[in-house]
Amino acid sequence: MPNSPKPPLKAYQSDRFLNSRDARPLRILSEYLEPKSRFDRHEVNDTIVFMGSARTLSRADAEAAVAEAERSGEGLDGARTALHMSVYYEAARELAHRLTVWSKDLGDESRRFVVCTGGGPGIMEAANRGASEARGINIGLTISLPLEQFDNPYMTRGLDVHFHYFFMRKFWFVYLAKAVLVFPGGFGTLDELFEILTLIQTRKLRKELPVVLFGTEYWDELINFDTLVRYGTISADDLKLFHRTDSVDDAFAFVTRELTEFSLDRPGATL
Helix, strand or coil, rough: CCCCCCCCCCHHCCCHHEEEEHHHHHHHHHHHHHHHHHHCCCEEEEEEEEEECCCCCCHHHHHHHHHHHHHHHCHHHHHHHHHHHHHHHHHHHHHHHHHHHHHHCCCCCECEEEEECCCCCCCHCCCCHHHHHCCCCEEEEECCCCCCCCCCCCCCCEEEEEEECCHHHHHHHHHHHEEEEEECCHHHHHHHHHHHHHHHHCCCCCCCCEEECCCCHHHHHCCCHHHHHHHCCHHHHHHHHHHECCCCHHHHHHHHHHHHHCCCCCCCCCC
């Protein structure tokens, strides 16, 4: 008896088609619609985005690395630098904790000002960890990379969103953001920072978006913003697009003041 023919395969069930070049617009659209459905389900209206290096260690891990380097006699300079930089991990952790407690105390029925990171190690882990320790939900927008980068364990289950396209990940960083805190970081952090500053400068964002550069020693050594003003490539007023600080108290006061004034009565995404 002949085998009965297989039913025809619908296009949306064809892995061959969905992973093809022709279906790229569908894959891009899915990285808009699928995260949106999660945020709607979890009633996430606004976020506070933390950015920074994936390589920054916690104080405990950095101290352990110094102890191991002293024991082995290898890599001591690098370990001491990591210990120096660990202050930013602990600051991000504390800030995320305090901002989460502040947000929860607002008493809003929907979830406001949820901590959001790139979901990886380092500064991202610190912020997710601080929010988790405050018993708040938090978001991780992870990205597939050729070199594996582990996701941190502190993201809220169901809000660990994985992306293929960098530009769709960047969209979700900015779309719901009501404040951005940028800690010392590398190429990825600089890319995200300058794209956000460009959107604010060119008024492509129709919302107030306070930006904090945390770590004046790092940022002043890395980028001479005054040089941009002196050569006329930005205006002096563009330096007001961000707030520089080394203080957790100052960053917390600045962000909560800005959110209270500009975002508290304006829930939801605004671009």
